[in-house]
Amino acid sequence: MELIDSHCHLDDERFDPDRSDVLRRAADIGINTFIVPAVHADSCHKLFTLSQQHDEMYPAYGFHPWFCDNHHDNDFDLLAEYLHSAIAVGECGLDFGLCKTDAGTQLSWLRPQLQLARDFNLPVILHSLKATDMLIGEIKKWPGLQGVVHSYSGSLQQAQQLIDLGFYLGFGGAITRPQANKSHDLIKQLPLANILIETDAPDQAPYTQRGKRNEPAFLIEIAEHVARLRDMHTNEIADICNANAKELFNL
Numbered sequence: 001m002e003l004i005d006s007h008c009h010l011d012d013e014r015f016d017p018d019r020s021d022v023l024r025r026a027a028d029i030g031i032n033t034f035i036v037p038a039v040h041a042d043s044c045h046k047l048f049t050l051s052q053q054h055d056e057m058y059p060a061y062g063f064h065p066w067f068c069d070n071h072h073d074n075d076f077d078l079l080a081e082y083l084h085s086a087i088a089v090g091e092c093g094l095d096f097g098l099c100k101t102d103a104g105t106q107l108s109w110l111r112p113q114l115q116l117a118r119d120f121n122l123p124v125i126l127h128s129l130k131a132t133d134m135l136i137g138e139i140k141k142w143p144g145l146q147g148v149v150h151s152y153s154g155s156l157q158q159a160q161q162l163i164d165l166g167f168y169l170g171f172g173g174a175i176t177r178p179q180a181n182k183s184h185d186l187i188k189q190l191p192l193a194n195i196l197i198e199t200d201a202p203d204q205a206p207y208t209q210r211g212k213r214n215e216p217a218f219l220i221e222i223a224e225h226v227a228r229l230r231d232m233h234t235n236e237i238a239d240i241c242n243a244n245a246k247e248l249f250n251l
């Protein structure tokens, strides 16, 4: 079986001690393609170097709302440089749950990135926590823009709007929690053609690995979980989600 991890932070310093082991464990179970979104300028620099060394890492470059305090205005010039070798813009977005930065500041970082996605004709990798309606409003300003809302936590109705706009929804470790009824219902009802699977490693470890550092090899659990919810074989889910990732990121 082949699997694509559609969202993992392999540049994260928590992988510095054993990154090659992490990649080998993933390869051992058929995961050889990783979409890796940077989250701030330093992360962009590091990811650029890593992606030169590892063909299996497909880099996206962007500025995450959690790090608004660390971003600088001239980072956008840097971003535009890196986007020449990117498969997507991101990770960017809005977070009114875990992030204390005000909406205006978060939007001032998000909007130019949506503009860059349009300018470079790239999909966008979005983070959204308790912000999905506002995010949908921003996306609507860019007709034809494509992308994914990763680690999707919105409603079915919001999901439907995003799908109508040409977006995919990413699901990861959170769906493996036994009490995640809302995500389970979503996965049962959403069109499979709009679902991506991801680990978001090193964060969001699946339920059986809770408390540990997450890594791409655990993606198999996400695929198995989606398969169980849809009453399908894991192979079929893998094939569909791989095709979705290839389509969106033009792999």
Ligand SMILES: [Zn+2]
Pocket: 007, 009, 037, 091, 200
């Ligand atoms: Zn992420």
